Amino acid sequence: MKHAVILLLCVLAGPLWAAEDHDAARDAVRRNQVIPLSDIIPDVLQRFDARLLEVEFEREDGQFIYELELITGSGRMIEVMVDAASGEILGVDQEGWQANGPERDD
Amino acid sequence: MKTGSLRLRLFAASALSVSVALMLAFWGLGLLFASHVERRAIDSLAVQFDQILAGVERGETGDLQIGSAPADARFITPFGGLYWQIETDTQQLRSRSLWDFALDLPADHLADGAVHVHDLPGPGDSTLLVMERKVQLAARLGGSAIRVAVAMDASELEESTEDFREDLLPFTLVLALFLVLAGVAQIFVGLRPLNSVGQRVASIRAGDSLRVGDDFPTEIRPLAREVDALLDQREKDIEQARHRAGDLAHGLKTPLQALLAEARQVREAGLPDTADSIEKTADTMRRHVERELNRVRIAARAAAARTDLAAAVGRVVTVVQKASTPHKLTWEIDTPDDIMVAVDMADLFEILGAILENAARHARQSVRVGARKQGKAVTVTIQDDGAGIAQDKIATLQRRGARADESGTGLGLAIARDLAESLGGSVDLAPADPGLVVRITLPLSAI
Numbered sequence: 109m110k111h112a113v114i115l116l117l118c119v120l121a122g123p124l125w126a127a128e129d130h131d132a133a134r135d136a137v138r139r140n141q142v143i144p145l146s147d148i149i150p151d152v153l154q155r156f157d158a159r160l161l162e163v164e165f166e167r168e169d170g171q172f173i174y175e176l177e178l179i180t181g182s183g184r185m186i187e188v189m190v191d192a193a194s195g196e197i198l199g200v201d202q203e204g205w206q207a208n209g210p211e212r213d214d
Numbered sequence: 215m216k217t218g219s220l221r222l223r224l225f226a227a228s229a230l231s232v233s234v235a236l237m238l239a240f241w242g243l244g245l246l247f248a249s250h251v252e253r254r255a256i257d258s259l260a261v262q263f264d265q266i267l268a269g270v271e272r273g274e275t276g277d278l279q280i281g282s283a284p285a286d287a288r289f290i291t292p293f294g295g296l297y298w299q300i301e302t303d304t305q306q307l308r309s310r311s312l313w314d315f316a317l318d319l320p321a322d323h324l325a326d327g328a329v330h331v332h333d334l335p336g337p338g339d340s341t342l343l344v345m346e347r348k349v350q351l352a353a354r355l356g357g358s359a360i361r362v363a364v365a366m367d368a369s370e371l372e373e374s375t376e377d378f379r380e381d382l383l384p385f386t387l388v389l390a391l392f393l394v395l396a397g398v399a400q401i402f403v404g405l406r407p408l409n410s411v412g413q414r415v416a417s418i419r420a421g422d423s424l425r426v427g428d429d430f431p432t433e434i435r436p437l438a439r440e441v442d443a444l445l446d447q448r449e450k451d452i453e454q455a456r457h458r459a460g461d462l463a464h465g466l467k468t469p470l471q472a473l474l475a476e477a478r479q480v481r482e483a484g485l486p487d488t489a490d491s492i493e494k495t496a497d498t499m500r501r502h503v504e505r506e507l508n509r510v511r512i513a514a515r516a517a518a519a520r521t522d523l524a525a526a527v528g529r530v531v532t533v534v535q536k537a538s539t540p541h542k543l544t545w546e547i548d549t550p551d552d553i554m555v556a557v558d559m560a561d562l563f564e565i566l567g568a569i570l571e572n573a574a575r576h577a578r579q580s581v582r583v584g585a586r587k588q589g590k591a592v593t594v595t596i597q598d599d600g601a602g603i604a605q606d607k608i609a610t611l612q613r614r615g616a617r618a619d620e621s622g623t624g625l626g627l628a629i630a631r632d633l634a635e636s637l638g639g640s641v642d643l644a645p646a647d648p649g650l651v652v653r654i655t656l657p658l659s660a661i
Binding site for chain 2: 129130131133142144145161162
């Protein structure tokens with residue numbers, strides 16, 4: 109049973125590894141599995157006062173995730189994990205960040 | 215014709231034309247800059263295009279792929295600003311920067327080699343400047359026809375045009391200010407001759423000059439000529455009227471003499487009262503006629519007259535002293551040397567003679583003579599220390615045209631006033647303490 113789950117995951121995740129990540133993202137958008145990245149980015153950039161550096165598209169435990177690498181106006185690099193299906197921010201990889209509100213520079 | 219300021223009209227016209235011209239220039243330069251920026255952008259897209267085409271390879275499965283992608287990071291970063299897309303019948307290859315978005319290339323028929331430029335919607339709300347071309351691949355790549363498109367975010371172009379406009383605006387405003395100020399200067403310099411026309415006409419009215427002249431710009435010369443022609447015409451008319459008045463007076467002289475002769479015959483025929491009445495009426499008429507003839511003569515003489523007032527006063531005083539003074543009088547004479555009056559010498563003697571004679575006759579000890587310039591005229595004051603004249607009698611004597619024929623005083627005064635008034639001057643009496651002061655106002659010579 110356990111082997112069957114792993115096998116299933118491998119089958120589902122297969123196209124992600126086979127093709128390039130942006131093609132995988134396009135496929136997911138076309139199947140209505142995820143929100144287009146352009147719908148997510150403006151809100152995130154505004155919330156963190158940041159510019160976009162890089163995007164990775166991943167699938168963890170059946171969940172599509174955008175991993176956004178940003179540089180904030182104050183010059184800090186942060187990584188923001190976004191649920192690609194809902195647009196919800198799952199976590200921010202940056203020291204001192206509290207999830208209840210945007211970073212303050214004062 | 216509308217009234218209002220000519221300067222204001224010209225200023226409004228120049229300000230309007232400057233504003234319109236600069237607004238057009240501002241708008242036009244913005245357009246030129248935008249098309250220039252777009253041309254540069256298409257040139258740089260063409261370079262990227264060639265690089266992408268050079269990187270097309272054929273994979274093991276027969277599919278096309280990009281072996282060496284262009285180095286520009288904007289092709290790699292999602293929504294980085296530079297994009298490419300290749301379409302074949304079966305495949306669609308896209309730059310990573312497009313991410314989950316694909317260019318929706320319009321289904322137009324591309325002739326081989328023809329370059330097309332489009333504005334197409336990009337990821338999110340962006341607009342892309344797209345350059346695409348249909349390419350026939352080399353035989354080793356399968357020889358099929360593919361569509362290759364490269365694109366860039368058009369907002370960069372709009373931003374640089376916007377920046378250019380922002381930089382251009384202060385220059386335009388400074389230029390506008392300069393042009394408007396230059397316009398104002400032009401208006402003032404250009405309209406200055408109009409002021410001098412006004413000054414010339416004013417000086418004619420004041421008697422300082424005779425004609426406007428024609429030393430003016432071409433546009434104003436007709437006006438100046440018309441004014442001069444009008445003055446010529448008026449002068450001729452006045453001259454004619456004067457001649458006619460003279461002729462009339464002259465023509466009445468002989469009939470009046472005849473009438474007086476008739477009166478004498480009436481008297482001899484035994485009707486003395488009727489004769490008196492006729493003589494009196496005829497005499498009044500004769501005086502009017504003579505006064506009018508006198509006026510004509512005086513006006514003709516005064517036209518070019520220029521007489522030294524101080525010299526005239528000196529000579530008249532000498533004559534009066536010798537002729538009519540029973541006792542020694544003190545003469546205090548204070549007339550400046552440089553006063554020239556526009557009065558014929560004989561007329562000036564007559565006016566001064568009449569007044570000075572009266573003053574000498576009524577003075578106890580002294581007569582004072584002074585003169586003072588006032589604008590274009592001079593006022594001569596003659597004061598005696600005699601008994602003076604009662605206020606009500608002064609009023610009677612002052613009345614215009616009044617003649618106190620009963621006394622010699624009144625007659626001399628009336629002649630002097632007639633003369634002075636026909637020259638544009640006046641003679642006024644006023645009580646002084648002691649005696650009487652007579653003020654004679656006469657025009658100064660303009661020459």
